Amino acid sequence: MKKVLALASLAVIGFVLVSTLRLVPFGVNKMNPQVAERYLREGVARTGSVNIVTAIVVNYRGFDTLGEVTVLFLAATGLGAVLFDKRGKRTQRTPASLIVKSAALILFPLIVLLGAYVFVHGHLTPGGGFQGGVIIATGFLLMYMAFRSYDVSHTWLMAIESLAGTTFVVLGLLGLVYGRSFLYNFLPLGTANAVFSAGVIPLIYVAIGLKVGSELTGILDHLMETIR
Amino acid sequence: MVYYVAALSLILIGTYAVLTKKNIVKIVLGLSIAETGVNLLLITIGYVKGRTAPIFSDPSFRPEKMVDPVPQALVLTAIVIGLAVTALALAIVIRLYDHHKTLNIEKIRQLKW
Amino acid sequence: MLDPVLLIALPLLTAFLVPLVRRAWRPLGEALPLLTLLFDLALAISYVPRALEKPIVVIIAGWRPPLGINLTIGPLGIFMAVMILFVAVLVAIYSIWYIRVEPKERYCMLCLMLVTGSLGMVLTGDIFNLFVFMEITSISAYALTAFIRDRDGSEAAFKYLIIGSLASNFFLLGVVLIYSSTGTLNMADLAAKMPSVDPRIAVPAVILMVVGLGVESEMFPLNGWAPDAYSMAPTPIGAVFGAIVVKGAVYALARMLYTIFNFQGVIHFLVIMGIVTLLMGEMAALRQRQIKRMLAFSSIGQMGLILVALGLGTAGGLVAALFHMLNHALLKALLFLTAGYLVYHSGSKEIADMDGMGRRVPLLAVAFSIGAFGIMGLPPLNGFWSKFLVISETVKAHYVAIAALALVGSVIEAVYYLRVVGRLFFKPADERVRAARLPVSAFVSLGLLVVAVVVIGLYPGWVMHVLQPAAHELLDKSFYIHSVLGP
Numbered sequence: 001m002k003k004v005l006a007l008a009s010l011a012v013i014g015f016v017l018v019s020t021l022r023l024v025p026f027g028v029n030k031m032n033p034q035v036a037e038r039y040l041r042e043g044v045a046r047t048g049s050v051n052i053v054t055a056i057v058v059n060y061r062g063f064d065t066l067g068e069v070t071v072l073f074l075a076a077t078g079l080g081a082v083l084f085d086k087r088g089k090r091t092q093r094t095p096a097s098l099i100v101k102s103a104a105l106i107l108f109p110l111i112v113l114l115g116a117y118v119f120v121h122g123h124l125t126p127g128g129g130f131q132g133g134v135i136i137a138t139g140f141l142l143m144y145m146a147f148r149s150y151d152v153s154h155t156w157l158m159a160i161e162s163l164a165g166t167t168f169v170v171l172g173l174l175g176l177v178y179g180r181s182f183l184y185n186f187l188p189l190g191t192a193n194a195v196f197s198a199g200v201i202p203l204i205y206v207a208i209g210l211k212v213g214s215e216l217t218g219i220l221d222h223l224m225e226t227i228r
Numbered sequence: 229m230v231y232y233v234a235a236l237s238l239i240l241i242g243t244y245a246v247l248t249k250k251n252i253v254k255i256v257l258g259l260s261i262a263e264t265g266v267n268l269l270l271i272t273i274g275y276v277k278g279r280t281a282p283i284f285s286d287p288s289f290r291p292e293k294m295v296d297p298v299p300q301a302l303v304l305t306a307i308v309i310g311l312a313v314t315a316l317a318l319a320i321v322i323r324l325y326d327h328h329k330t331l332n333i334e335k336i337r338q339l340k341w
Numbered sequence: 342m343l344d345p346v347l348l349i350a351l352p353l354l355t356a357f358l359v360p361l362v363r364r365a366w367r368p369l370g371e372a373l374p375l376l377t378l379l380f381d382l383a384l385a386i387s388y389v390p391r392a393l394e395k396p397i398v399v400i401i402a403g404w405r406p407p408l409g410i411n412l413t414i415g416p417l418g419i420f421m422a423v424m425i426l427f428v429a430v431l432v433a434i435y436s437i438w439y440i441r442v443e444p445k446e447r448y449c450m451l452c453l454m455l456v457t458g459s460l461g462m463v464l465t466g467d468i469f470n471l472f473v474f475m476e477i478t479s480i481s482a483y484a485l486t487a488f489i490r491d492r493d494g495s496e497a498a499f500k501y502l503i504i505g506s507l508a509s510n511f512f513l514l515g516v517v518l519i520y521s522s523t524g525t526l527n528m529a530d531l532a533a534k535m536p537s538v539d540p541r542i543a544v545p546a547v548i549l550m551v552v553g554l555g556v557e558s559e560m561f562p563l564n565g566w567a568p569d570a571y572s573m574a575p576t577p578i579g580a581v582f583g584a585i586v587v588k589g590a591v592y593a594l595a596r597m598l599y600t601i602f603n604f605q606g607v608i609h610f611l612v613i614m615g616i617v618t619l620l621m622g623e624m625a626a627l628r629q630r631q632i633k634r635m636l637a638f639s640s641i642g643q644m645g646l647i648l649v650a651l652g653l654g655t656a657g658g659l660v661a662a663l664f665h666m667l668n669h670a671l672l673k674a675l676l677f678l679t680a681g682y683l684v685y686h687s688g689s690k691e692i693a694d695m696d697g698m699g700r701r702v703p704l705l706a707v708a709f710s711i712g713a714f715g716i717m718g719l720p721p722l723n724g725f726w727s728k729f730l731v732i733s734e735t736v737k738a739h740y741v742a743i744a745a746l747a748l749v750g751s752v753i754e755a756v757y758y759l760r761v762v763g764r765l766f767f768k769p770a771d772e773r774v775r776a777a778r779l780p781v782s783a784f785v786s787l788g789l790l791v792v793a794v795v796v797i798g799l800y801p802g803w804v805m806h807v808l809q810p811a812a813h814e815l816l817d818k819s820f821y822i823h824s825v826l827g828p
Binding site for chain 1: 539
Binding site: 239243246252255259262263266269270273296298299302305306309312313316317319320321323324327328336337 | 469473476480483484487490491492495496498499502503506507510513514517520521524526
């Protein structure tokens with residue numbers, strides 16, 4: 001009965017969406033000349049970032065990104081609140097084999113390096129703070145899986161998380177002080193395609209990378225500790 | 229076109245799982261699938277045939293040859309939000325399992341749904 | 342002159358800083374959230390005169406509107422912001438003594454982010470940004486629902502999370518459809534472009550968005566989460582749901598339907614949804630035995646009344662809706678916060694166990710009765726004016742049958758509230774319940790709420806002064822567009 005109802009409502013939703021999407025042509029240029037095309041035409045000159053997606057994420061729509069960082073912080077905080085008294089109850093798991101252990105030791109620094117590379121070059125190449133942070137967190141996940149007793153200092157994770165978040169907001173507020181508005185790019189733009197260019201964009205992306213990395217590691221840590 | 233079909237099916241499959249599945253982990257999975265569907269749709273909207281990623285890593289690249297960058301920026305935000313929701317949902321699932329020692333939603337229901 | 346973006350940036354900064362400051366100097370870490378909220382409230386009030394004169398458009402990152410994100414602080418936005426911050430400050434004061442479940446630090450952080458999210462929702466001028474802030478609000482609400490970590494709290498939170506995220510998925514889908522046909526996300530720009538969009542795309546998009554916001558605004562078939570979340574969350578959070586989360590969603594709904602989509606012609610479906618929500622909520626409230634569940638269903642009923650007034654599409658209807666939103670926020674906060682201590686002192690959530698509390702904790706019972714009389718709409722209190730306005734505007738818009746049904750709803754409401762008040766004062770008290778004094782934190786927050794309720798009841802003109810421009814902002818689309826994008 002419940003399945004029939006669910007299928008019926010899904011059929012309605014599906015029908016509406018299909019008939020709507022038929023009116024949205026696929027693969028055709030739908031860009032708004034006042035918005036998307038302007039990002040493409042002026043983006044590099046006005047933000048200094050050759051990666052236009054980064055220019056939008058960190059600069060044009062930087063406020064969204066602040067919200068996004070908050071959402072992740074919120075998830076980490078909420079997870080810590082919901083699983084509060086379950087800390088420290090990590091119990092025995094099957095030990096990993098020697099191959100996994102030695103490979104993890106070799107790969108871990110490389111993974112962290114790759115993550116750092118991705119977020120430092122966020123304004124030049126595909127990737128950025130979120131992607132780099134996630135890569136770093138996978139490194140920690142590998143360590144958690146390889147070594148039973150592996151543990152990251154919660155105080156440090158918390159401190160990095162808070163400091164990186166504060167850095168983002170403070171950079172935004174400095175834009176208010178030295179520039180015209182919140183999150184204003186008040187540093188010189190430099191030459192395009194150089195690592196030290198695009199003003200505050202790389203700084204914000206480094207802060208985001210550290211924050212996402214420490215937050216995801218914290219989330220993994222919380223979830224790992226509840227395994228029994 | 230195939231992207232639209234894929235996105236729509238992901239949305240519908242995910243929603244179906246949320247509505248009918250008994251296992252709470254599967255419900256969370258369904259939620260993630262539906263979110264992925266919406267994200268895929270978003271990114272598909274911005275695609276323009278024959279164009280490339282909006283990164284000017286070489287001065288010879290021209291804006292006329294690039295896809296819409298806005299959906300890509302939006303989808304990044306949407307993915308992160310989806311991740312946050314999933315993480316919190318899993319934490320609550322752990323709590324529920326602690327209290328009830330089961331993942332079956334019909335045995336969990338104390339409150340009226 | 343401080344930049345209004347601080348309204349959002351400051352609570353966020355505090356939320357990020359709390360863990361660090363608490364480790365450095367504990368007392369400051371504990372006082373910081375309250376101080377920030379107080380400062381924010383003062384800041385918001387200082388913007389009122391300017392916002393009434395002309396909407397303040399705040400540019401973020403130096404990009405003018407359709408290119409970047411902007412905040413639009415018009416009469417409506419600043420009215421909502423002051424309301425949210427006022428309730429948030431009182432809840433923060435109340436929580437100082439009331440919340441004793443660890444981790445308190447995370448409770449403060451979650452509350453701060455909830456306030457940030459809802460402030461962002463009511464101030465932003467960008468539709469995707471609205472979605473992001475909506476998610477901040479609702480994710481912190483999910484986490485706070487599960488905060489006590491007991492069996493029912495976790496279950497209520499899970500239910501709320503599933504329904505809420507499914508709904509926000511639909512909202513995002515609506516945003517995607519709109520972006521595909523306009524290529525912009527700025528609300529003013531969208532409002533200007535909407536008339537030229539194919540209605541076969543616009544209508545499904547609106548339906549998806551209304552479904553998405555309907556969950557948070559407790560519209561009829563989508564409000565299954567509300568009673569559980571309200572009653573299982575820590576009590577101050579129940580007040581936050583009723584006064585902040587839901588009101589933010591209703592604001593977004595009004596903004597969607599009035600400013601972005603010019604749906605004043607077809608908006609009347611809200612009247613029908615509203616009256617159904619009202620009657621369902623009141624009927625269910627009548628059957629409840631637990632005080633917080635009863636308040637939750639009553640909240641659903643009041644949201645129904647607000648939706649009815651919103652759906653009228655007239656200036657008077659909007660003023661009535663906004664006024665009732667304010668009054669309901671104050672009254673529901675008062676009721677929830679008193680109910681928290683009623684439950685605490687009687688040691689039970691059941692209404693039946695609260696007999697004679699009026700003799701044991703008289704101040705509490707008097708505060709509860711003021712809240713109950715206000716919601717019922719007795720004359721000297723604020724609820725009377727807004728209820729009267731809603732019903733008279735409904736009659737003026739020729740919905741006589743709907744107005745009659747709304748009156749029936751009010752009568753049902755009077756029955757169940759009077760039942761509780763009667764038990765508080767006229768039943769002999771249980772021996773187990775001792776006479777008790779209220780802690781200072783509760784005394785201050787409840788006292789301020791009672792004062793606000795009575796003052797607005799005696800001088801409704803002050804609020805009207807803000808509400809009329811706010812309603813005008815919603816009705817006059819071109820005014821909104823021009824103030825953001827320039828003439």
